[in-house]
Amino acid sequence: MREPTVRKQNIHHNHLKTRLIIFGTLAILLVVCSFFSEYLCPYDPYLQDLGNAKAAPSLAHLFGTDRYGRDMLSRVIAGSRTSIYSTLLLVGFITVFGTIAGIVCAWNGGRLDSVVMRISDMFLAFPGLVFALAVAAVLGGGVQNAIIALAAISWPKYARVARSQTLAQKETVYIRAARLSGCSSSKLIIKHILPNIFGPVLVTAMLDIGTMMMELAGLSFLGLGAKPPVPEWGSMLSDTRNLLATHPWVTLAPGFAIFVSVMIFNLLGDTVRDWLDPRNAR
Amino acid sequence: MDPIVKVEHLTKTFKSRGREDYTAVDDVNFSLYPGEKLAIIGESGSGKTTVVNMLTRLLDCTSGRILLDGEDITNVRGKALREIYRKVQMVFQTPVESFDPRRTLGDGISESLVNHGMKKKEAMQEAIRLLSLCGLEDEFAKRYPHEVSGGQCQRAAIARALAIKPKVLILDEATSALDVTVQEEVLNLLTKIKEEMDISYLFICHDIALVQNFCDRVLVMYQGRIVEEGIPDEVILHPKEEYTKNLIDSVL
Numbered sequence: 001m002r003e004p005t006v007r008k009q010n011i012h013h014n015h016l017k018t019r020l021i022i023f024g025t026l027a028i029l030l031v032v033c034s035f036f037s038e039y040l041c042p043y044d045p046y047l048q049d050l051g052n053a054k055a056a057p058s059l060a061h062l063f064g065t066d067r068y069g070r071d072m073l074s075r076v077i078a079g080s081r082t083s084i085y086s087t088l089l090l091v092g093f094i095t096v097f098g099t100i101a102g103i104v105c106a107w108n109g110g111r112l113d114s115v116v117m118r119i120s121d122m123f124l125a126f127p128g129l130v131f132a133l134a135v136a137a138v139l140g141g142g143v144q145n146a147i148i149a150l151a152a153i154s155w156p157k158y159a160r161v162a163r164s165q166t167l168a169q170k171e172t173v174y175i176r177a178a179r180l181s182g183c184s185s186s187k188l189i190i191k192h193i194l195p196n197i198f199g200p201v202l203v204t205a206m207l208d209i210g211t212m213m214m215e216l217a218g219l220s221f222l223g224l225g226a227k228p229p230v231p232e233w234g235s236m237l238s239d240t241r242n243l244l245a246t247h248p249w250v251t252l253a254p255g256f257a258i259f260v261s262v263m264i265f266n267l268l269g270d271t272v273r274d275w276l277d278p279r280n281a282r
Numbered sequence: 283m284d285p286i287v288k289v290e291h292l293t294k295t296f297k298s299r300g301r302e303d304y305t306a307v308d309d310v311n312f313s314l315y316p317g318e319k320l321a322i323i324g325e326s327g328s329g330k331t332t333v334v335n336m337l338t339r340l341l342d343c344t345s346g347r348i349l350l351d352g353e354d355i356t357n358v359r360g361k362a363l364r365e366i367y368r369k370v371q372m373v374f375q376t377p378v379e380s381f382d383p384r385r386t387l388g389d390g391i392s393e394s395l396v397n398h399g400m401k402k403k404e405a406m407q408e409a410i411r412l413l414s415l416c417g418l419e420d421e422f423a424k425r426y427p428h429e430v431s432g433g434q435c436q437r438a439a440i441a442r443a444l445a446i447k448p449k450v451l452i453l454d455e456a457t458s459a460l461d462v463t464v465q466e467e468v469l470n471l472l473t474k475i476k477e478e479m480d481i482s483y484l485f486i487c488h489d490i491a492l493v494q495n496f497c498d499r500v501l502v503m504y505q506g507r508i509v510e511e512g513i514p515d516e517v518i519l520h521p522k523e524e525y526t527k528n529l530i531d532s533v534l
């Protein structure tokens with residue numbers, strides 16, 4: 001009776017490992033691509049060639065050209081810089097900030113905790129993108145302001161996760177034992193709390209990358225993010241959407257890029273969540 | 283002889299919204315003398331854990347006074363609070379949960395030494411020495427809490443509590459989660475340690491029979507109060523209080 005279960009678990013475990021390797025590699029490829037985008041573009045993404053505008057995909061231009069004759073493949077690759085790199089920066093920043101806020105609240109409790117949590121409630125009560133729109137509109141356009149707007153509305157989720165995890169850890173026996181070993185509060189947090197809440201925070205962040213990418217592209221699509229001619233997938237989509245019926249490749253290229261990246265990061269997030277799930281522990 | 287621990291009028295009232303105030307510990311007084319093995323017994327819920335949590339300052343008391351080695355520790359905080367843990371240490375009921383799941387037993391045992399200024403490498407060597415004192419091989423220092431049995435983990439927990447050479451060791455039902463033979467081994471270990479170092483035990487337990495062979499003196503707690511005090515044999519053979527009689531009858 002025992003052997004089949006063990007084998008099943010092993011198969012499941014190996015399966016997870018394969019998924020982790022595949023999606024991890026794909027995600028790393030995307031990130032490396034975005035980092036070295038300047039060197040990967042076959043053409044200058046800003047170079048116009050009106051004589052060759054709206055050309056269909058060919059060997060010279062794999063994704064065709066847009067209405068100014070710019071190479072779509074180059075623009076999509078260059079756009080990954082803005083889209084992927086900015087998203088990771090954004091997610092990294094709110095993860096760190098939200099986690100610190102959550103831990104501090106949970107650890108100290110009292111007034112500070114209530115105030116910060118009420119503020120985060122406020123942000124959570126609004127539909128995210130609507131609020132980001134308002135913030136971005138107030139700050140004016142530009143990728144940087146779009147990131148600030150999204151950061152401002154997205155940190156509460158991380159603060160919540162870190163706070164509830166910290167509250168749970170705070171009452172554990174081993175934290176009490178560590179106190180008796182003479183750990184100060186900062187030592188308790190850095191040496192014991194952080195490593196033990198890292199998993200859930202990481203999963204939240206991984207699953208958020210796709211969403212953030214979409215929202216950043218969404219803001220740009222609505223004209224509140226990247227400004228043309230800066231290549232960014234959301235603004236490229238919005239730029240070319242009236243060509244969808246006649247010259248679909250121009251619209252499909254950035255759309256496809258968003259679709260693929262979001263999916264890869266979501267699948268990776270799912271896999272990491274399964275990986276860290278204690279029920280799948282070795 | 284001056285007591286190493288003296289507790290005066292210790293009281294804890296839990297206040298929570300929507301519920302009546304609950305006094306879990308009510309005017310408790312006792313002393314623990316150097317080298318003594320003192321037991322506190324009482325049914326579950328009688329307030330034993332609350333007493334020792336206040337004693338180790340993991341919980342603030344509502345009123346009363348706690349003296350450790352002559353020093354009033356009732357309200358110490360911060361660095362001064364960390365200093366009292368050189369003198370008083372505790373072993374918890376659930377051995378496996380009392381170690382950080384992401385750190386090795388060796389890390390856990392050496393932690394108090396490192397925190398009180400010893401070099402990491404030296405502290406690890408000391409941890410290994412303590413493990414062998416508690417009957418565990420060197421390699422246990424590298425194991426994680428989920429990789430050892432409950433009894434082994436409790437030995438490691440005792441090693442951790444002894445690392446800083448405390449004067450008082452509190453054992454809050456430290457053997458309750460273990461099966462009978464392992465319980466016996468842990469008690470033998472405690473007796474052996476007592477021969478090697480100058481230490482007092484505060485032994486929390488709900489099993490009278492266990493206390494009879496092991497402790498010098500026993501306090502009986504009931505509903506947050508100490509209802510009886512004496513030498514175990516006397517308390518067990520000639521209990522004065524009705525409650526103690528029932529407690530003894532329920533075990534025998």
Ligand SMILES: Nc1ncnc2c1ncn2[C@@H]1O[C@H](COP(=O)(O)OP(=O)(O)O)[C@@H](O)[C@H]1O
Nearest residue numbers: 296304306324325326327328329330331332333
């Ligand atoms: N944090 C708390 N809030 C409210 N009541 C508590 C709390 N901790 C303990 N109690 C209550 O105090 C009483 C004594 O508990 P405890 O000291 O753990 O007893 P024992 O260790 O003797 O089993 C119990 O009735 C328990 O429900």
Ligand SMILES: [Mg+2]
Nearest residue numbers: 330331332455
């Ligand atoms: Mg208890």
